[in-house]
Amino acid sequence: MKAAIYRRFGPPDVVKIEEVPKPTPKPNEVLIRIHAASVSIADHRLRAKDLPEGLGFFGPLALGVFRPRKKLLGMDGAGVVEAIGDKVTKFQPGDEVYFLPGASFGCHAEYIAMAETDFIALKPKNLSFAEATSLLFGGSTSLNYLRRKPVKPGDEVLVNGASGSCGNAAVQLAKHMGATVTGVCSAKNADLVPSLGADHVIDYAVEDFATSGKTYDAIVECVGNAPFERVNNAIKPGGALLIIIPNLKAILFSKRRSRKTGKLITAADWKATVEDLEYLAKLAEEGVLKPVIDSIYPLEDIVKAHARVDTGHKVGNVIVTMEHD
Ligand SMILES: NC(=O)c1ccc[n+]([C@@H]2O[C@H](COP(=O)([O-])OP(=O)(O)OC[C@H]3O[C@@H](n4cnc5c(N)ncnc54)[C@H](OP(=O)(O)O)[C@@H]3O)[C@@H](O)[C@H]2O)c1
CATH class of the missing domain: 3.40.50.720 (NAD(P)-binding Rossmann-like Domain)
Known part of the structure; x- marks a missing residue:
């Protein structure tokens, strides 16, 4: 599958599209065909090793000393469940979902495998994949x-x-x-x-x-x-x-x-819950929460997407989309 990989810290063009193995879902996992994912300020921070004031010292521990620990970025995405492991009961192939692996990253790719208990919920029915991921x-x-x-x-x-x-x-x-x-x-x-x-x-x-x-x-x-x-x-x-x-x-x-x-x-750290994702989807379906999208790029143009985020002046969310046959 295609994935946006960066192997050293630096400007947007350190991110390259590479062919990497498509994940195989474990018994408790779902394999999701990703249709859209956001490129967020968090992706910028990891790629550029740009942390908030005073946290630079801890950066190498979290991000990697010489090379990035996480080579595949993307904290959120939206797509379709393509396959499920033997033990999965919550999702079926064909379900349209949106998901937030968060600090585990992995959404700037054509596929992701996630445990069914991870932060996955049914996508808001009234939104496109790009719009849905922009909420997360x-x-x-x-x-x-x-x-x-x-x-x-x-x-x-x-x-x-x-x-x-x-x-x-x-x-x-x-x-x-x-x-x-x-x-x-x-x-x-x-x-x-x-x-x-x-x-x-x-x-x-x-x-x-x-x-x-x-x-x-x-x-x-x-x-x-x-x-x-x-x-x-x-x-x-x-x-x-x-x-x-x-x-x-x-x-x-x-x-x-x-x-x-x-x-x-x-200022403390936090973790999302599946209920949060379901709640955001409900608000979107009720028309309470509207997606705000700055720009949409094909995955192949991920460098442009990162460059847009780097300006610090995006309006809402920058999205990349994945073409599937
Ligand atoms: N604690 C957490 O878990 C957590 C989670 C998510 C994000 N964050 C952090 O939260 C921060 C915001 O993230 P984000 O995704 O919202 O960033 P963002 O989308 O990149 O924010 C960009 C927006 O900031 C506005 N802006 C720039 N300078 C401003 C100013 N002086 N006053 C008011 N608005 C200004 C820009 O508007 P103009 O173009 O009009 O200037 C632009 O629309 C990031 O630093 C991120 O690292 C933390």
Whole structure:
């Protein structure tokens, strides 16, 4: 099968399309024919060895010292179950599914084998494969972070980076939870973000939300420029800073700061659940959660897809699609 492999860290063109063995499902696994997968900022981080501030020291341990540990990227995908192992009961060949191997990666290829108990769910029926996979990276992340500070109707939630993969989902999910949502984005996305449900938009080039005097019940930080010390005054007493993009300082000091300030500062790691995927599919089918796609490339053009992600200015999700006979 074709797969996008990178054998050294570097710019987008280190990723090459190679022929690799098609996986054979074990008794507890399903073999999925992948039709679409996203190229996310996580793929960029592994490929370019570009980690958030302070985490560079740990990079080689996680990513590989001289060569990448994971040579095949892609955290999420959507496709069709092609074959199942003897012990599989949950899925049938022909099922249209979407899936999130997450840190196990492996979706930038024509096929993947996953245990039936992994993060696989039926794809939202109303969406294409490309649209379905676009919900997973940002949707599962934002859902998890927003649940840490349950949003009540009428709460004020600000999403910093509202046009990105995590941000667009955070806007939609916070709105669905009943919040009044403010999205921080650039002028070029000032129409998109309200269309996702944001009540207010702040152009980050014009206004600094941290010093405007307005306060929020929760700030969802998806950019990397809103540490607690900068945005503390914009968080209401008892409010929360949900740091989707934590640096080393945030990881080390969030709990202590939370205890001292009475504000929830959360930067901890998380894992999706199958129920999350099913819930996101349900929201999509109800029209609550809309896919936001920046661009779609054939797998053969994976270098272009990585280059687009590298700009830091994609709108929602960059997708690669796989042609099958
Ligand atoms: N903790 C976790 O498990 C986890 C999971 C997923 C992601 N993350 C991290 O979360 C971060 C966000 O991921 P993502 O996938 O959402 O990134 P993304 O899609 O690449 O974000 C790109 C968006 O950020 C916007 N942006 C850039 N500078 C901005 C600024 N100063 N203010 C507001 N918006 C700005 C861009 O809008 P313009 O083009 O208009 O500037 C663009 O639409 C990444 O650093 C990622 O590593 C962490």
